[in-house]
Amino acid sequence: MRTNMKELREQAVEHLGWEKRDPKRYNLDGIIRDAWLNGDGSDETWKAAVEKHYRRFVIGDWVRVTVAVEDDFTEHHYGRITWFVKAGGGAYRGQPAKPHSACVELPHCPEWWGRLSELTPALDDFEIVREWEKIHRDSLNHRFHCLRCTSAYSYKSAEVMIVHKHSGLRVRLCEDCFDNEELASLGHDVLFHERGCRDTILELRANPELITGPRDGRSGVRSAGESYRYWADTFPWMVPATAAELYAQWQGARNAGAA
Numbered sequence: 245m246r247t248n249m250k251e252l253r254e255q256a257v258e259h260l261g262w263e264k265r266d267p268k269r270y271n272l273d274g275i276i277r278d279a280w281l282n283g284d285g286s287d288e289t290w291k292a293a294v295e296k297h298y299r300r301f302v303i304g305d306w307v308r309v310t311v312a313v314e315d316d317f318t319e320h321h322y323g324r325i326t327w328f329v330k331a332g333g334g335a336y337r338g339q340p341a342k343p344h345s346a347c348v349e350l351p352h353c354p355e356w357w358g359r360l361s362e363l364t365p366a367l368d369d370f371e372i373v374r375e376w377e378k379i380h381r382d383s384l385n386h387r388f389h390c391l392r393c394t395s396a397y398s399y400k401s402a403e404v405m406i407v408h409k410h411s412g413l414r415v416r417l418c419e420d421c422f423d424n425e426e427l428a429s430l431g432h433d434v435l436f437h438e439r440g441c442r443d444t445i446l447e448l449r450a451n452p453e454l455i456t457g458p459r460d461g462r463s464g465v466r467s468a469g470e471s472y473r474y475w476a477d478t479f480p481w482m483v484p485a486t487a488a489e490l491y492a493q494w495q496g497a498r499n500a501g502a503a
C-alpha cells in the first residue's frame with residue numbers, strides 16, 4: 245500500500261487539534277507509524293501513540309532551573325530553552341524526539357545546560373487566575389488595574405492574575421500584557437527578595453529562638469524579636485522550619501493569653 249505521508253501528517257494534525265493538543269509538541273511521524281501504519285487505528289492505539297510521542301520540552305519553552313549557591317541556598321531561575329545538546333556535545337538537527345540535554349538562557353545567571361529531568365516547565369510554578377471575583381477581591385474599589393498599563397492614559401482593568409505558588413506573590417495584568425516573560429519576571433522578583441534575606445535566614449537557622457524575643461516596651465522602637473516577627477510576616481515562605489514552629493507556638497500562647 246502506498247501511503248502519502250503529507251496527507252497522513254495533515255490528518256494527524258487535525259486529530260490532535262480535536263483533542264486540543266499542540267501538534268508542535270508531538271512527533272507526528274512516530275504517531276502515524278505506531279497508530280496507523282503498524283497499529284490497527286483504534287482509539288486505544290492512537291492514545292498510546294500520542295502519549296509515547298509527546299515532547300515535554302521544545303525549543304523556546306520557558307523553564308525553571310534550580311541552581312545551588314553557597315550556604316545550602318538554592319535559587320530558582322527562569323529562562324528559555326535555546327537548543328538541545330547531544331550526549332557527546334553538539335546540536336541536533338530540528339526538534340529531537342528524545343534530546344539528551346538542554347541549554348537554557350537565563351537573564352540573571354550564566355547560561356545553564358543539563359539533563360531534561362532537571363527542568364520544570366515555568367508554568368508549573370504559577371497559578372493563572374482568570375475569574376474576575378478572585379482577581380479583584382482584595383481591591384478597595386473592586387477593580388485592580390493592569391500593572392503594566394497604569395502609566396498610560398487608558399486604565400485597563402486586570403484580566404488575569406499570576407500567582408507564584410511557593411511564595412504567594414502575585415501580579416495582575418490585562419490579557420495584552422500577560423505573557424511568559426511576566427511569569428519569569430515574577431519568579432525573579434521572588435529570587436531577589438530571597439537574595440536580600442539570606443542574612444536573616446542564616447541568623448534564624450542558627451538561633452531559631454530569636455523569633456520569640458521580647459518586645460521593646462518603648463513606643464516606636466522595634467526590638468530584635470519584633471523585627472524578626474515583622475520579617476516573618478512579610479516573607480512567610482522563607483522562615484526556616486524550626487523558627488516557623490517556634491513562632492507558631494509563640495502566637496498560640498499570645499492568643500491564649502489575650503483570650
Ligand SMILES: [Zn+2]
Pocket residue numbers: 390391392393400417418419420421
Ligand atoms: Zn496591560
